[in-house]
Amino acid sequence: MRFYLKMAWRNIFRNRKRTFLTGLIIGIGLASIMFTDAIVVGMKENMIRSVTSSFLGDAQIHREGFQEAFDSEKTVENYSELQKMLESDSNVERFTERVACFGTISSPSDINSIMLYGIDPEKEPEISKMDEAIIDGGYLNKENNGVLIGTKLAERLEVTTGDRIVLSVSNVQTGDLAQNMFRVAGIYNMQIDEMDTSSAFIPIAQARKMLGVKEGVHEVAVKFYDVQYASRHGAEFSAHYSIAGNKAETWPQLVPQMKKMLDMTDFSVGIVLIIVFAVIIFGIINTLFMSLYERIFEFGVLRAVGTRAASLKSLIVFEAASLAVYSIVLGVLLGTLIIYIGSIHGMNISGVEFAGATFTEEIKTVFRLRQFILHPLLIFIFTVAVSFYPARYAGRMSITHALQKTL
Amino acid sequence: MGKNTRSALDLVKCLFIVIAISVCVTPAIAQSNGDNRPEIEKVVAAIDKLYRHDSSHTVMEMEIHTPHWSRTLKLEAWSEGMDKTFIRILQPQKERGMGTLRIENEMWNYLPKTNKVMKIPPSMMMSSWMGSDFKNNDLVKEFTFTEDYNFEYVEPADAKANRLYLKCIPKPGKPIVWGHVLIAVKKESFIPEWEKYYDEHGELMRVMYFSEVESFDGKRLPSKMELVPQTKEGHKTILHYIEAEFDLPITKRIFTLRNLRTFRR
Amino acid sequence: MLILKLALRNLLRQKRRTVYTGLSMFVGFVLAGFFIGWADGTYNHMIDKFTRNRLGHIQIHQEGYLDKPSLYKTIGDPEKIGSRLQSNEKIESWAPRIYSAGLVSITEKSAGAQIIGIDPEREEQTTSFSNKIVEGKYFSGTGEVLIGKELAKILKGGVGDEIAIFSQAADGSIAENLYTIIGLVDTGDPRLNRSGFYLSLTDARELLVLYNQAHEIAVTLDDLRQVDTVTEELRGFFADTTLDVAPWQEFAEEFYRAMQADKNGMYISLVVVILVVAITILNTILMSVMERQKEYGVLKAIGTRPRNIVWMVITETSVLALISIIFGSIVTFFLNLYMAEHGLHLGTPINWGGIQLEYMKGEVNFRSFFLPAVTVLFTSLAVCLFPAVKAARTEPAVTMRVF
Helix, strand or coil: CHHHHHHHHHHHCCCHHHHHHHHHHHHHHHHHHHHHHHHHHHHHHHHHHHHHHHHHCCEEEEECCHHHHCCCCCCCCCHHHHHHHHHHCCCEEEEEEEEEEEEEEECCCCEEEEEEEEECCCCHHHHCCHHHHEEEECCCCCCCCEEEEEHHHHHHHCCCCCCEEEEEEECCCCCCEEEEEEEEEEEECCCCHHHHHHEEEEEHHHHHHHHCCCCCCCEEEEEECCCCHHHHHHHHHHHHHCCCCEEEEEHHHHCHHHHHHHHHHHHHHHHHHHHHHHHHHHHHHHHHHHHHHHCHHHHHHHHHCCCCHHHHHHHHHHHHHHHHHHHHHHHHHHHHHHHHHHHHCCECCCCCCCCCHHHCCCECCCCCHHHHHHHHHHHHHHHHHHHHHHHHHHHHCCHHHHHHCCC | CCHHHHHHCHHHHHHHHHHHHHCCCCCCCCCCCCCCCCCHHHHHHHHHHCCCCCEEEEEEEEEEECCCCEEEEEEEEEEECCCEEEEEEEECHHHCCCEEEEECCEEEEEECCCCEEEECCHHHHHHCCCCCCCCHHHHCCCCCHHHHEEEEECCCCCCCCCEEEEEEEECCCCCCCCCEEEEEEECCCCCEEEEEEECCCCCEEEEEEEEEEEEECCEEEEEEEEEEECCCCCCEEEEEEEEEEECCCCCHHHHCHHHHHCCCC | CHHHHHHHHHHHHCHHHHHHHHHHHHHHHHHHHHHHHHHHHHHHHHHHHHHHHHHCCEEEEECCCCCCCCCCCCEECHHHHHHHHHCCCCEEEEEEEEEEEEEEECCCCEEEEEEEEECHHHHHHHHCHHHHEEEECCCCCCCEEEEEHHHHHHHCCCCCCEEEEEEECCCCCEEEEEEEEEEEECCCCHHHHHHEEEEEHHHHHHHHCCCCEECEEEEEECCHHHHHHHHHHHHHHCCCCCEEEEEHHHHCHHHHHHHHHHHHHHHHHHHHHHHHHHHHHHHHHHHHHHHCHHHHHHHHHCCCCHHHHHHHHHHHHHHHHHHHHHHHHHHHHHHHHHHHHCCEEEEEEEEECCEEEEEECCCCCCHHHHHHHHHHHHHHHHHHHHHHHHHHHCCHHHHCCCC
């Protein structure tokens, strides 16, 4: 057997150019499968990131029942403990606390009801990209009485940066209405309807004072190191942090529509990969058959000098295997190169905006182990499997018949 | 909540705001000392007192004009301090019997046709001040010129002989949206003639006119108040006092949900 | 022509080689064509399902309503407009809607609600509204209301309860009434589920004093792909009115953007598929041409002009390519047609935004033939040239060397 293996290997290199060409072509096929895989992963991550980094975060923790009516009294239980847990969690990159409640914003022209958020001006920009969405004015300062509002809201209220507005919320302690004057620090455009028309952001200290919640927290927004962590280990995270009356949810739970869409993308990509595989396999089949038929005379000679049919079959299969290995090496090298370039120099699909123009980053390819193991393996298996048919044929054919084939 | 939600309670908001502002009638006829102009603090105090009262019982007509419709409502209202208000709609027929009760920060509506008392949720309650010609701050947080503004006399170009003109600027940090307010009052009675509200950029946002001074329960005050927004076309609200009693004892029974439901047609 | 005859005979002579080469072109074509048909089909199918669910393909409003909705910006005489719409063959059906907001309560608890007045028959025809009902039944008379399932939870009530609504009518008066909840709905939009309050159009009109008016007319077409054409037609139709006609790309902007992102992803995949098809064809043609180097050598030796050799190769390849394209087109056509009509049944229906996607549908369109054809033709011709030219130039003695 060893002998035939060696021979097989040497055979394919007899016609170097041809082998190289074939190997290159199969290799390119493999590389494109790897590339497609990598770019789709990148695309999905991009999609996820653009939603979660707009304001959502990868995960959120609230007090159980808070999200039903946004009752200001329902603050997160035992936040100091929670903080310690999050800080020591190796999956969590960072997190921030927020305060949220219904309220009204009024200007000399109009009054609107809004969702008021108190955010930590230092920690927040690292989790949500709000500071990048600002189109006029600047960001919030911990000290001053600045407020951030969306473009559409600013239009309705007929205000611009620097203008004076009054925010009113219900103080939970006294039951009274708390009203404070703020100045528009900046106007943002997140291209998300809800955020642009009916939300406002102020420093968390001010919000807490108005609401009378002291050190209370309504919402904890969490960011993980790995974008996919939330979708893969979401259940663990939920279970781990949904304690003491709190509820922890990851983005698939918070925006299920998004998850569904990603699932559909997976499905579609699956189909694409199948089609691409099909084309490659066909190419391989074609190549093998052609090269085999070309050498019928040669095989005839081999049989004539005594090679057994079984050995001939093995030879052919080994040749296919060798070709596969050779191609895979080429393919993996090429694929790695492409993915590497792609991961640094992303593709900018212009004209695509998903939840915010400011959030379209270039789509970069992402390495995944399976690209280097699964796909090459599949190619190898298919190539070898496909070689069985011509091998059988070669083993079966009559020697005299074979020797008659010339050009 | 969209703008539609707000407009839904247009009437109710107006009613509240109206009541709160309106029935404050402690006569504040200040005396001026031989001086050209009286002490400004006294004038401001008088204006403020026009909006203050311990209790009241009024019947009034409210005319609301919008670009799409105009209506006149006849209301009867009771109030105690700034915390308790009870309003009943008497006219027109369709709304007759509808009532609103407000106690501090809670508010309920009674709808006669469906015979239901509906509590207004806190989020909507604040929104109920929106969209109306009268503003949130007019009612819910009682601002007094004395405490919350700095003021000075001014002489506008079209000054009339027997009028005093004041310019009031909100004290820094106060949750007031206005840039400044100009007030014209009658020299002898300190009864306001008009109030002009400007935003910070100096644009006139709305004007409140006071006229038809009459006697109510022994006190003299403008029976007609007209609020005209300057930036919205076709909107206007006019209040006409028909009857009024002040600082009278009002039974606790009035400010109850039970009273809300009880209506003798 | 001699060359053509020669080309054909060459092809027929070497059946094996012809079949291989032709097959690779054919298979490449079909796979690429299928992919395009499937990708476009799925994309359009998803959009169709999503928009048919509630929004419609095209919406008509009074000018400015979409930017700043207002109770007063209404479409007068919607029924008349509707009949004009119906006369357009491309339009499948239309449904008028009325929107407002109010406060509702069943017992003590009250909540803000979105009032939506729908015409029970037309709405059913246009968006199959009754499919959204999760409990109870559809409209059958007056005084009935369907509410979002979350709203029912918030108000702590359910089917059979009486619900009061409080709002402001278009004439400024207070609108209040009592209705019976006959069913709960899941609209697929969590916000609507928390605030949806569906009345029959007649009831809504009475409540809000909006007789003979509507805020929105939703239109569905027979074929989603006609959306841009029909929008233009309608705009021309209503040019002398203040009505505004908007296609789904405008009123469902966020969804559109999401779909665009998806589509662009498909483009990348398409490029990959075409590339792979191209190199497969490249491979086969290259091999077959290189295989025949000796042949060309012989031809040259017996006096064929180099130019003619090149022509012969080109002719052979093009003929083969054309035949593959023709067969490929036929197969692709039927394949895509099947996919368009029946689709591929998904194992588990994907539930997305309240819509059940049961089939993956394909589509028959020009692109699915054009692109693969171009790829096959271009690739094969480009590839066959180089070895042919090379053979035509080299000394026969060199090319004919066997060992």
